[in-house]
Amino acid sequence: MNMHARLSAFEAAQKFVEERFPDCGAALLAGSVTRGEATETSDLDIVIFDKDIPSAYRESVIAFGWPIEVFVHNLQSYQLFFESDVKRARPSLPRMVAEGTVIKKSDYLPKLINEAKRIIELGPEVWTKKEIELKRYFITATLDDFIGSNNDAEELFIAGTLAEQLQEFVLRTNKRWVGKSKWVVRELKHYDPVFSGKFVEAFSQYYRNGNKEIVVEMTERVLEPFGGRLFDGFTVK
Template sequence: MGEFNRLEPLKAAQKFIKNYFPNCDGALLAGSVVRGEATKTSDLDIVIFDDTYRSSYRESLIAYGWRIEVFAHNLNSYQDYFESDFKRARPSLPRMVSEGTILKDKGVIDSIKREAKELLSEGPEMWSTDTINTKRYFITDTLDDFIGCNNRAEEIFVANTLAELVSEFVLRTNNKWIGASKWVIRSLRDYDINFAEQFVEAFDEFYKNGVKNKVVTLVDEILHPYGGRLFDGFSLGKE
């Protein structure tokens, strides 16, 4: 991809806007390059606002030596994505807008950034007791599978599911945003860096050596304040 000849990210993004979106109302450069976390495989995440667009869209392309991800919105459609991200507790677009470096602005960016920052500051919707109990049940069920499984291939995928369920439980019961993929551990670190290290250590011990006790202990400690494991008496959808 000619990474050694490619433009510096901000210059590449500015040139991209000038040549591909010259009439937009506003544009932001977001993602790892803005946070100072870029790697050799990082791309440029660019958010576009153009009120002439009928609807939002996403597009991927290569320009100026960079992989570029475009997230295009009109001046209303982004609000639907903010709401959707709030409901699923994964604030992808609000985070990009909040952290984004302004590439172009015809007077629309400040208010959109303010909306994003207010949403992020508010945190996700709190779980109800019923939701917490449902999550406890599914964690218990997966933990039982994990403890009882003696097939290495199956154990790995059960552990993956358990890690996802447990990370979600910890974050949501503490009114924190969740994430997917690399954002799982980033979200855990934002919540509590010591807990994040404990979480990684427990699962790393299993993946490396097949030792399960640290994972089991960790899960039980997490569930304890909410009543521990849940199986007996649990029902879902019963009238």
């Protein structure tokens, strides 16, 4: 896609809202284009607020030379999504609203933006002791599979599972939001750039040359402050 032969992100977003949602109450442009992180394949994330729609919905379209993801909410549905995002510890909608660039203003939009910013700043709910023990148990089981495996094909996916479990454990035990896909590294960097670098390097070493030791050592260091590996005596009721 030729980024020089189409409208700018903001111009495209403005025209899209004017054409498709002329009567909406408010609109924001969010995502990578507003953070200066856009690539050749980036899309436009547009959040629409319209008090008259019966329920929230999401739609994907191509318009004005851009792939566009539009998230449409009324003044009740966005609150449900905010709550759901907090529970899963991935604040997708709050982040879009908090970081978005205003396309169309309204009297209530500043309140929504401030609400989203407060959510981002507060972070997710603190894990209970029982939740931490459960996660330790599953990380221990995956780590044992990783150490004991002699099947290269299986190890690739065990390592992926371990990385996913480990980033969640590190972030949640430090009351940080978790990520998915590219947001794993982004959230780790937000938490601790030094640890993020070590995390990436450990798994990169494994995928490049099969070195398990650095991954095992890092996993054990992460678990150590919480009691280390957990198997003997673990129960689920």
